[in-house]
Amino acid sequence: MTGSLFMAFRSLWRGRRAVALAMVAAMLAAALGAGSAGAVSGADPGPDDLLRFFDRLAVTDRTPDGGQQPGWVRKWTGPVAVRLEGQVTDRHIATVREITHRLSILTGIQFYLTDRTGADRATKAGNRLTVRILRHQDMMRIQGGSGPVCTAATFGKGGVLHTGWIEISERYSDCLHHEFMHALGFDNHWSGRHASAAMPSVLALRRSPARVADYSLFDEVAIRLLYDTRLRPGMGRKSALSAARNIVAVRFDFWYASARARTPTDQG
Numbered sequence: 001m002t003g004s005l006f007m008a009f010r011s012l013w014r015g016r017r018a019v020a021l022a023m024v025a026a027m028l029a030a031a032l033g034a035g036s037a038g039a040v041s042g043a044d045p046g047p048d049d050l051l052r053f054f055d056r057l058a059v060t061d062r063t064p065d066g067g068q069q070p071g072w073v074r075k076w077t078g079p080v081a082v083r084l085e086g087q088v089t090d091r092h093i094a095t096v097r098e099i100t101h102r103l104s105i106l107t108g109i110q111f112y113l114t115d116r117t118g119a120d121r122a123t124k125a126g127n128r129l130t131v132r133i134l135r136h137q138d139m140m141r142i143q144g145g146s147g148p149v150c151t152a153a154t155f156g157k158g159g160v161l162h163t164g165w166i167e168i169s170e171r172y173s174d175c176l177h178h179e180f181m182h183a184l185g186f187d188n189h190w191s192g193r194h195a196s197a198a199m200p201s202v203l204a205l206r207r208s209p210a211r212v213a214d215y216s217l218f219d220e221v222a223i224r225l226l227y228d229t230r231l232r233p234g235m236g237r238k239s240a241l242s243a244a245r246n247i248v249a250v251r252f253d254f255w256y257a258s259a260r261a262r263t264p265t266d267q268g
C-alpha cells in the first residue's frame with residue numbers, strides 16, 4: 001500500500017518530492033479531523049470527497065444524452081489475459097506491463113500480459129482484455145473523423161466482467177492509464193465542479209486541471225474500494241456506497257499512518 005501510495009503522490013506533485021510528504025500528511029490529517037460525517041468543502045479532500053469521487057466513477061453511469069444515472073458494481077473476479085495488438089512498440093509493452101503489475105496489486109486480480117498463443121491460467125479462466133494500438137488514420141476512420149482518439153468497452157454478466165477491449169491511436173499512448181481504469185469497471189469520467197487539481201485523476205477529461213497521466217491517490221483508493229470483496233458484482237449504487245463508506249471509515253487511519261511513516265528518501 002505504501003509504495004503505491006507514494007507512486008500516486010509522486011504523480012500528484014511531480015518534481016516536488018521534498019514537500020509531497022508534508023502535503024500528504026496535512027491532507028490526510030485534515031481529512032481525519034473532518035471525520036466521515038462532514039464533507040470538506042474548499043479545503044483538502046477528505047473521506048466524503050473520496051466517496052463522492054468513487055460514486056461518480058464507479059457506480060454512476062453516463063447516459064447517452066450526457067446525463068448521469070444510478071449504476072451498479074461491475075468488476076472482474078478472476079485472472080485476466082491482456083493481449084496487445086496492432087502497432088505495438090517496446091514502449092507500449094513496457095507501459096502495459098507496468099500498468100498490469102500495478103493493477104494486479106491494487107485489485108487482487110491477476111492481469112497477465114500474454115501473446116496470441118499464450119495458454120496460461122488467465123486464458124483458461126476465459127477473461128480477456130485486448131489492447132489495440134491503431135494507426136492514427138485508422139482510428140479516425142473508425143470514429144468518423146472527429147471521435148475520440150482512445151476508447152474502451154467491457155462486457156459481462158450480472159456485473160461480472162469477462163471481456164474488454166481498449167483501442168488507442170498510436171499518437172496517444174498516454175491514454176493507456178485512462179482506458180485501463182475504464183476497463184476495470186469505472187465507466188464514468190471525473191468532471192464537474194469537484195474535479196479540481198486538489199482531486200486529480202487519470203479519468204478527468206483531457207485538458208482538465210484534474211487530469212494526470214498516472215494513477216493518483218484517489219484513483220488507487222477507488223480501485224481498492226471497487227475490488228474489495230464487500231462490494232459484490234451487480235450490487236446497486238446505494239448498497240455499494242454504504243459498503244464503501246464502511247471500508248473508508250476503517251481504512252483511513254491505516255492510509256494516514258502509512259503515509260506518515262514514510263520519508264521522502266523511501267520513495268525509491
Ligand SMILES: [Zn+2]
Nearest residue numbers: 178182189203
Ligand atoms: Zn474516457
